[in-house]
Every structure is written in C-alpha cells, then in structure tokens.
Amino acid sequence: MFDTLDSEHESLRIQKLHEYSILDTSPEQVYDDIVSLAAMIFGTPYALITLVDSDREWFKAKIGISATENSREGGFCTQTILYQDVMVVANADQDRRFSNNALVTAAPHIRFYAGAPVRASTGEALGTICILDSVPRELSEEQIGALGALARQVSIALELRRKAIAPNDSVTGVRCLEQFAGLVLNALSAQFCVLDDAGNILALNQPWLDFERDHNRDAQALDIGQSYLALLDADLVENRGGEAFFAGIRAVLAGTIPCFSLEYCYPGASEPQWFVGKVLRFTDPKPGGIVVIHENISEHKRLEYRFQQAVEAAPNAIVMVNESGTIQMVNLQTERCFGYSRPELIGQPVEMLVPERYRSAHVGFRHAYLAAPASRPMGAGRDLYGLRKDGTEFPVEIGLGLINDANGIVIVSSIVDITERKRLDHRFRQAVESAPNAIVMVNESGTIQMVNLQTEMSFGYSRTELLGQAVEILVPERFRSAHAGFRQAYLAAPVSRPMGAGRDLYGLRKDGTEFPIEIGLGLIDDENGTIVLSSIVDISARKSANDKLRQALNEKEMLLKEVYHRVKNNLQVVSSLINLQARNVKNAETVELLKQSADRIKAMALLHEKLYHSKDLARIDFNEYIRSLADHLLYGYGDRSGKIAISMSIDNVFLDVDTAIPCGLIISELLSNALKHAFPDDRAGEIGISFRHDDGTLILVISDDGIGFPAGLDFKKSTSLGLQLVNSLTNQLMGDMTLDRQHGSRFTLRFASAI
Structure with missing residues (x-):
C-alpha cells in the first residue's frame, strides 16, 4: 500500500479537497497558464497540477502528458503531500518507491520529478504542482524556492474558486497577477518581465532590475506601466541578435506565433555574456500579454566550448548522429580518417562512412543500440570497416555513447582506425601458423577457438573439425578429468606455466592412437574474456631417446654394481691373505704392520660393499x-x-x-x-x-x-x-x-x- 497520513488526518484532507468541487472539472486557463509557466521556467517537457483523491491522482492541468489521472499506488504526488516543502527525485528509476508507477515503467518513462504541496488555507495538502523529465537532473536552491512559490499561487487560485470570485473581475485578476509575479518571479535567478498586449510592463522580477543596475542602465526607467519596446537599448537592438529577438517579441504580441526563443551574446565588463531569450504568451484574454525571460547561459557556453575543444583534440574520429542517422557533428580526426571536409559530412546520412555491403547491418546496429541505450562497443565479434571519400576501406573499431535530453536522442560514435593493429594481428597469426609446435587456443569453457597447421599435422584433424569442439577431444579418456582440473586450476592462477608438471601427458589423434606430449600454457585476459593459449609439443622422439638413455644408464649402473661387488670381494681376499700371513710371522712389529694393512683394506672393502647395496651410486x-x-x-x-x-x-x-x-x-x-x-x-x-x-x-x-x-x-x-x-x-x-x-x-x- 502507498504511504499516507493517519486515517483521521487523511479523512479530513479528503473532505477538505471535496469542498472545492474541482475534481473531474474541465480545464481552466488559470491553472493551464501556471503549468505552462512552470514547464518554461524549469525547462522540462512535463508539468502537472495534481489533486490527490482517496484512490487516485487527478491532473487538473498538464503539459506533455496525455493521461488524466494515475493510481496512488507508487504515485509521486502521494509521497509529496507528506512533505512540508518540495520533494525532489533525481532519478526515479533508482528509487524503489516509484518502481511501479505507470509514468516510470511506460511512456514517457519519467526519471526526474520535483513537486511542491498545494495546501488549503487551513493547511491540508490537497495536491501538488510538479515538474517531470525523462532524464535525471537536479534543482538549485533558487529553483526549489520558485516551485514552492508556484504551489502557493495554485493555492490562491483554488481559494478564489472556493469563494466563487466573479470571473469578470479584471481588477482582481490584475492584482493576482501582480502578487504572482512578486512571489514567484523574484525567487528565480533568470530575468522575468510580464507585458500586456500593448507591450507595457506589468511586472519585473528583482534579477532583471539587478542586471540593469550592474550594467549602468537606468533601472528606474523600467517601471510598471512603461512601454518595454520604447525603452529598449538601441545598441542591443542593433547588434548581437537583439534585433531578431525583439522582432520575435512583436510577433508574439501580434499573435503571429505563440512563443519565441533565441540565443544572443552581450558584451560584459570583462568577457562576453551569453543569454537565451524566451517569450511566452498568456492565452487567457484577461489580463492577457506575454512573459519575457532572459537566462544567463555563459557557464553552459564555456563548458560547451571546452567540450568542443576536447572533441576536436581527440585522437579518435568522433561522429555525432541523430535518431534518423544524420550526421550532426564531426571532429578534425574524422576529416583525416575519412578524407571528407566537415561541410561535406554535416547533414549527410552516417551510412556514407560505411561500405555498401555493411550498411544494412550498420542500420541494424543503430536500431539495436537505440533500443538499449547503454555505452558499448559496436559490432562486437565482427569485422567493421570504414569507407573513405576515395573509395578505399579501412578496418575500424567503434564505441557508441547515447545522449538523451530535451532536444532528443543523439548517438556519439568514437571511431578508431585499427589498420596497424590488424597488421600486427596478421603477423601474429602468421607466426602462430608457422610455429613448429601445435598451438591451440580455447576459451573459458574449454571450447577450441583457434588452431594452427601443426595442430592439424599432429592430431590428424582438419581445422574445421576442431573449431568449436571441446578441447578434451585431443585428450585420451583416462586423462580428461585431470585435464579439466588443470584448466580450472590454470584459470584460477593465471600465470604462464607448463601443464602437468611431473606427470606423463598424452595426446589423442583422430585415428585413436596416443602420443606423449608436453604442454605450455599462457593466459590472455582482455575485454572479450579469458582465453588459454596452449603450445603442444610431440615428444615421441625425445621420450624414445630418453627410454634408450635410461636403459643404458640402468645397464651401466648394473655394471658398476658388479664392479664394486668384485672389488669388494677382491679386497676381502687380500685382507684375508694378509691376516693368514700374519699368523706365520713371529716378529710382533711385523704382525702389527700386517694387521694395520688388513684393516685399511677392510675399510675400503666396506665402502665398495655400501656402494654395491646403494640405490644411488x-x-x-x-x-x-x-x-x-x-x-x-x-x-x-x-x-x-x-x-x-x-x-x-x-x-x-x-x-x-x-x-x-x-x-x-x-x-x-x-x-x-x-x-x-x-x-x-x-x-x-x-x-x-x-x-x-x-x-x-x-x-x-x-x-x-x-x-x-x-x-x-x-x-x-x-x-x-x-x-x-x-x-x-x-x-x-x-x-x-x-x-x-x-x-x-x-x-x-x-x-x-x-x-
């Protein structure tokens, strides 16, 4: 259920709302003008005056939204009436309170919301005035104050309705408009001026007066009732787009066009200042007239200039296209890569930069991208090519980025000429192909991605028979579980190393025969995932030579043991002969010498006996x-x-x-x-x-x-x-x-x- 007030206060609030007898009534100009002004002030495509009934949010006035009401379940305004002041939702897509709201889940896919409670004179929250956008954004402190002021004007209009004020009371209407200007316009940072149908000043906000004073102009001359057109600065009219702007004011006053907007430059004291001027007509004939707005966009222009400089200096080609695929902007590197001048590219379809055979796929990529607007590479897993003005082609890599704002959707493409990378890739493939060892490349799941000629020769398979197969096809059945274990262990500890160290590994040929192998592993980990590169050496000849050498060593060892055994026996015989001789000698000194000699010979005989029985000679x-x-x-x-x-x-x-x-x-x-x-x-x-x-x-x-x-x-x-x-x-x-x-x-x- 939606969050709400306690039942007693909610019942009182609903009762107070119904006293106004406004639910399900026809549109009224006073409320329509307020939401129009709100949308213009805040630059949002959507604005609403919403009254919160017991089970719905009903829209009394609206801009940009076709629906007339919305369920309170997950409703923005249902939450706003719980606040004392303005509620701001910077990104509704990331706020669990509004995940089920129909305006969020379906068109217009609302992301930004800001609303202020509209209250009765007794303090109950009847509804809200709110502004919405399909892209995330924030509000300044001044803008939050302005939205609160607009909410108070809606409250005044509701009170006038409740008291049944006569609709032909023009004096009261003018006073309400003056009060509206004083409360709302002074809270805004932009310069606002309200004119009647004759071009006379009805209201000015404080930022307008401050601007005139800061630029040494007579702010007192801009007084209520004065002719705005008669007081225009001649220098501003004659230069920097001023003449076109004020021609637009006259056209709106004359009813030729409903609104007008223009950017222009004004010479500041230290540096030029950029403004955007907007003119909006009030459609209600009483009091009638227009609102003139001047907003300082100098900081935006400076950031835009820096952005343009960054794009221009980028090492990659940058191409910006709109939803229809028309090129809106390119940088210097684009001209260099494709051979076109900038005027030759602006306004042209982006397909002119793509070879004919790729154009349908290119359009498909663009449509797929717009359906899932997240920055990503284009044509992943495919070879993409650019087309130069002279008709030559070159390999490219494209990164896509989406900009979605009030002006629509544009796609920014970063295009990299990868000719040199392709050349190096070709050399790498040549090196792999001519390698004396079998080279097998597998992905994380153990599927063979690439093999070379020596792999075909070693295992007896053709290349087409191996690609896409599990690498275990090259391993005898009894080794497959161990082989998979080695692969998993390798991926867990990605360092180049031999595989199966200390073990005998075997490969399995297509004909079912086995042969001894030695495998070296290498890991490649990039944005495309992890792959294992295996270098497989057929060691049949080496193993045969080793077997022969081992047999020869065994024979030599047996021979040496036999020699040690015979030496030991001979030394023991000599020792025994000396001892026998000592028994027949009468001289004690001679006997002692013979005994010492026998002991020395016995010591050497013991060593040879140990060698004979030793496992390591x-x-x-x-x-x-x-x-x-x-x-x-x-x-x-x-x-x-x-x-x-x-x-x-x-x-x-x-x-x-x-x-x-x-x-x-x-x-x-x-x-x-x-x-x-x-x-x-x-x-x-x-x-x-x-x-x-x-x-x-x-x-x-x-x-x-x-x-x-x-x-x-x-x-x-x-x-x-x-x-x-x-x-x-x-x-x-x-x-x-x-x-x-x-x-x-x-x-x-x-x-x-x-x-």
Whole structure:
C-alpha cells in the first residue's frame, strides 16, 4: 500500500479537497497558464497540477502528458503531500518507491520529478504542482524556492474558486497577477518581465532590475506601466541578435506565433555574456500579454566550448548522429580518417562512412543500440570497416555513447582506425601458423577457438573439425578429468606455466592412437574474456631417446654394481691373505704392520660393499658406514674391546666415492690409534665419533678420554705411517686437521661438502 497520513488526518484532507468541487472539472486557463509557466521556467517537457483523491491522482492541468489521472499506488504526488516543502527525485528509476508507477515503467518513462504541496488555507495538502523529465537532473536552491512559490499561487487560485470570485473581475485578476509575479518571479535567478498586449510592463522580477543596475542602465526607467519596446537599448537592438529577438517579441504580441526563443551574446565588463531569450504568451484574454525571460547561459557556453575543444583534440574520429542517422557533428580526426571536409559530412546520412555491403547491418546496429541505450562497443565479434571519400576501406573499431535530453536522442560514435593493429594481428597469426609446435587456443569453457597447421599435422584433424569442439577431444579418456582440473586450476592462477608438471601427458589423434606430449600454457585476459593459449609439443622422439638413455644408464649402473661387488670381494681376499700371513710371522712389529694393512683394506672393502647395496651410486650413506667400520675395528681387538665404549653423534651425511674413501681411511687410522694407544694396561674408557654439517662444511671429530697424545710429538711431522697417511688424506680432501690434547685426545677434521 502507498504511504499516507493517519486515517483521521487523511479523512479530513479528503473532505477538505471535496469542498472545492474541482475534481473531474474541465480545464481552466488559470491553472493551464501556471503549468505552462512552470514547464518554461524549469525547462522540462512535463508539468502537472495534481489533486490527490482517496484512490487516485487527478491532473487538473498538464503539459506533455496525455493521461488524466494515475493510481496512488507508487504515485509521486502521494509521497509529496507528506512533505512540508518540495520533494525532489533525481532519478526515479533508482528509487524503489516509484518502481511501479505507470509514468516510470511506460511512456514517457519519467526519471526526474520535483513537486511542491498545494495546501488549503487551513493547511491540508490537497495536491501538488510538479515538474517531470525523462532524464535525471537536479534543482538549485533558487529553483526549489520558485516551485514552492508556484504551489502557493495554485493555492490562491483554488481559494478564489472556493469563494466563487466573479470571473469578470479584471481588477482582481490584475492584482493576482501582480502578487504572482512578486512571489514567484523574484525567487528565480533568470530575468522575468510580464507585458500586456500593448507591450507595457506589468511586472519585473528583482534579477532583471539587478542586471540593469550592474550594467549602468537606468533601472528606474523600467517601471510598471512603461512601454518595454520604447525603452529598449538601441545598441542591443542593433547588434548581437537583439534585433531578431525583439522582432520575435512583436510577433508574439501580434499573435503571429505563440512563443519565441533565441540565443544572443552581450558584451560584459570583462568577457562576453551569453543569454537565451524566451517569450511566452498568456492565452487567457484577461489580463492577457506575454512573459519575457532572459537566462544567463555563459557557464553552459564555456563548458560547451571546452567540450568542443576536447572533441576536436581527440585522437579518435568522433561522429555525432541523430535518431534518423544524420550526421550532426564531426571532429578534425574524422576529416583525416575519412578524407571528407566537415561541410561535406554535416547533414549527410552516417551510412556514407560505411561500405555498401555493411550498411544494412550498420542500420541494424543503430536500431539495436537505440533500443538499449547503454555505452558499448559496436559490432562486437565482427569485422567493421570504414569507407573513405576515395573509395578505399579501412578496418575500424567503434564505441557508441547515447545522449538523451530535451532536444532528443543523439548517438556519439568514437571511431578508431585499427589498420596497424590488424597488421600486427596478421603477423601474429602468421607466426602462430608457422610455429613448429601445435598451438591451440580455447576459451573459458574449454571450447577450441583457434588452431594452427601443426595442430592439424599432429592430431590428424582438419581445422574445421576442431573449431568449436571441446578441447578434451585431443585428450585420451583416462586423462580428461585431470585435464579439466588443470584448466580450472590454470584459470584460477593465471600465470604462464607448463601443464602437468611431473606427470606423463598424452595426446589423442583422430585415428585413436596416443602420443606423449608436453604442454605450455599462457593466459590472455582482455575485454572479450579469458582465453588459454596452449603450445603442444610431440615428444615421441625425445621420450624414445630418453627410454634408450635410461636403459643404458640402468645397464651401466648394473655394471658398476658388479664392479664394486668384485672389488669388494677382491679386497676381502687380500685382507684375508694378509691376516693368514700374519699368523706365520713371529716378529710382533711385523704382525702389527700386517694387521694395520688388513684393516685399511677392510675399510675400503666396506665402502665398495655400501656402494654395491646403494640405490644411488653417486652417494654413500656415511652414517651407516661409520657404524659398520667401528664394529669391525672393535671386533678386531678381542677381549679389550669390552672395556672400551664407542659413542656416536652422526648426521645424515652422504659422500661421493672420491670423498668417502680417504675419509673412511682417516676414520680407520684415528680409531685404530685410539684403540691401541689411548687405554694401556687394560684401562677402560670411551671413544667418541661425531660427524655433522655446518653451513656447507663437514666436521669429523674423533676423541677419547685416554692417556692423551704424547706432549712432545707433532702429529703432522710424525714418522708413523698411520699419521703420515692421515695427513696425506687430509690434504687430498683439501681439509684442515687440528688436535686438542686436553682431557685425552681430540682430532677435528674440517673439509668442504662436495654434495
């Protein structure tokens, strides 16, 4: 339901309205003149005096609207009577209160509304006087005040009717007109002058008097009862269109024409001032006469000039046409693009700029545009061409904009010559066509938009068989869900990247055979939407070569493992022979030397055994190797090993073969020395082994809490074969060996990690 007053006040309001006995009466000139003046003052095509009955809004007077009444449901005036002052709706299309109003949903498609309540002498709102337009707009404070003044004049007319004032009382009519001029015209910013049929002044508003005073003219001469025509400024009459304007005044006074309007320029103190002069006749013979209006439009003219400058300097061709397709305006770039001069284009049909074969489509586009007036590109998805004066054609891109005002509808077209873009597009297509890889372009829904020659050759389809098809046609059935997933993931994260990284992807030919592929994806996102560009490489030859290489590597790896296995076996044989020989030697020193040699050979044999069992021949797990080596050496010392504990703190260290062998021999030597010399006389003790990473450096520490290294002995200059071997192997690793003699012996080896 419509918003309204409470039932008691609404009943009183309806009762007061009916006291005037005005509903459904014939038109009356006094009300018609007021709405005519309202439409002229505010420059709107529609104006109404509306009386709000219990279930309808009835139009007592109207301009531009054929209907006689409207439902109160969603009515503008129904809302206005709830206001104390003027209600303004800048854009009714965006106001939910009026979405169902017949004047909004159908012709004349009202967008702007401003209304002031018309009240009885006792204060009840009987209806409104309102102005309307089919385009959104705003009112100034002065205009809002003027609309309120007009509402008060309607109230006066209603009171006169209610009191049954005699219609031939001309004196009262003149006084009402004077009161009307004083209340309404002084509230407006435009200059208003009311004349009788003889051209004598009946009323002047204050802005008119202010203008005369500001321009050093005798404002007192423009007095009530004076002849307006006799007081005209001769300079204004003779120049700047004044003579034509005042000829129009005489024609309206004589009844030759009902109204007249003209723009003219007036020389201001600092810069010229532009005005629009309007003349409107009162049709009621009593008091009769005309209204003369002068409105300053200088700011509008300045904005218009700046607009013209902007259009003229635009880099694109600008063409303005009216509803019938006639060219109203062009800019300099239009002349350059099409080869016509401006006089050759103005007034001509816009189709002259379009090749013959496109003209029917061009008209269709124009009609479609007028039916849906929103700024948009013209001919989206089509190739459009312009036609020069010399008959040559060139590709264009057209943007359309609509201007809908009181003067009618015009279409502004921005036309861009895209010859260079087309040339680049052609080169791009040539590059795509000659690409060695298959190129497939798909849209967001996965539909193929473009393919190149290599796509046809790779997949066995013709181009026409692929365009418009789902891209999954090129993918084996078992990969299609994953393929769609890749596409969705790609669109969600639009960066160029390979597709299916770490996975084996396959393409599906027309004959049903499959072949391995590699896909690179690229995203193009523009005003036409998102498309994915795929570069597809047939990697059958590469995959075959890789398979052969992998087979060769497997064979080599098996061979290397066999070599390591045989070396390990041979080293173990040598170690066993040395141990057998040591049993037959009586000299204890010789036995010790043979045992050391056997341990060294055993250390190397253990490395080859680890390589034989390793999954990666380039790396040896040194954590496991050290533990195996320590167990072997400890076992070699028989009963003594029970009193010696070995603690280990070893990171996950992996070494290549060239590093592992010298490092293993160093551990073997230092561990053997600790077992032999650190704990004499059957002493108990502990040996520590630590191997860790530290920012690219490997640190090996072998320590014991035994009797310590001899104080006077420099281990780097020792004549001992074992220590000489340790120093030599340290140099081979390009490392550094240090010795800490406190609390036993602590050897620390630092060298760079090779892995």
